Amino acid sequence: MEIYSTILQNKEMIKILYGILISLICTVIVFKSHRLFNLSLHNGIRYFRNAFFFYGLAFFTRYILVHFLNDSNLPVILFEFFIISAGFFLIHSLIWKRTYPIERKYLSSLLSPITLIFYAIALTLVVLDLTWKFYLSMFASQILIFFLASIISYKNYLRRPSKPFPKFYLLAMILSLLAWILNAMAASIFSWNSGVIIDVYILNITVFLLFLFGVIKLTK
Numbered sequence: 001m002e003i004y005s006t007i008l009q010n011k012e013m014i015k016i017l018y019g020i021l022i023s024l025i026c027t028v029i030v031f032k033s034h035r036l037f038n039l040s041l042h043n044g045i046r047y048f049r050n051a052f053f054f055y056g057l058a059f060f061t062r063y064i065l066v067h068f069l070n071d072s073n074l075p076v077i078l079f080e081f082f083i084i085s086a087g088f089f090l091i092h093s094l095i096w097k098r099t100y101p102i103e104r105k106y107l108s109s110l111l112s113p114i115t116l117i118f119y120a121i122a123l124t125l126v127v128l129d130l131t132w133k134f135y136l137s138m139f140a141s142q143i144l145i146f147f148l149a150s151i152i153s154y155k156n157y158l159r160r161p162s163k164p165f166p167k168f169y170l171l172a173m174i175l176s177l178l179a180w181i182l183n184a185m186a187a188s189i190f191s192w193n194s195g196v197i198i199d200v201y202i203l204n205i206t207v208f209l210l211f212l213f214g215v216i217k218l219t220k
Contacts, residue, residue, distance in 0.1 A: 011194065018201050019063020021154040025208045026056030030216045046109045051089035052211070058082035077126055080138050083121040084158045087145040092118075094152045116170035141186040144175035172207050 033049040036042075046150040062079035069075060091100070092114070109115070125137035136161050150173040179200055186196040 003023065012203075014198075015063050016183050018205070019059050022059040022208055023056050023064065025212050026052045026059065029208075029212055029215050030056065032219045036215070036219050043096045043109075047089050047093035048097055050109055051086045051093060054082045055208075056091060058086060070129070077130070080126045080129060080135070084125055084138060084141055085118055085144050088122065089115075089116040091145050091149045091152070094149060096155070100137070119158035135184075135187060139180065139187065142180045143177065144186065146173055146180055149173045150177055164217055167215050168210055168217075172210040173201060175207045175210070179207060 027091065030049055031051040033045055037045040040045065058079050060085035061075050061082065065078075066072070083198065103140050125141055128136050128137045142210060150170070153170040153173045157170045159168050182203065186192055186200060190196045
């Protein structure tokens with residue numbers, strides 16, 4: 001328990017280091033998955049890359065940029081928008097074949113009818129949470145997204161059990177789902193208890209490292 005006590009005594013510094021670490025991991029994933037996409041032209045990888053582009057923006061905004069802005073609400077708003085958009089892109093990377101006939105006409109994977117719908121939904125959920133002054137929409141949307149993503153990933157794993165990446169993907173999706181459930185509990189039940197938040201940080205770091213490890217194995 002001493003390590004928890006030490007972390008709590010340096011909470012703000014830990015937040016900054018946490019934000020820097022996740023942002024750096026996301027940056028590496030974006031560049032490596034972009035390279036992989038250029039080699040394979042696999043659209044699932046392209047949307048996977050986009051997801052971590054938004055995750056990187058989300059954590060950079062929430063934990064680093066917040067210290068340079070006078071408006072304390074703006075980083076929270078941007079964080080929620082980016083994090084919800086990232087979740088949409090992540091599940092889109094699993095179901096892209098269903099929307100490909102619509103999106104193949106568009107050069108940008110960040111600007112298409114489907115992605116504009118993602119942004120519109122994300123913005124709507126942000127406005128709802130601002131109105132309610134609670135992260136209900138964000139938590140509910142992410143828990144639903146990762147629940148569905150876990151099911152899809154499990155089906156993909158059953159189709160290719162010998163491949164390494166589906167295993168990492170499935171484990172990462174399940175841990176992400178657990179992280180969001182724990183995060184929601186921290187907000188609604190434990191009143192943002194610092195000990196529970198630390199557990200969320202550790203779980204999130206584990207998830208992002210899993211994704212990074214999977215991408216590195218694919219790009220070797």
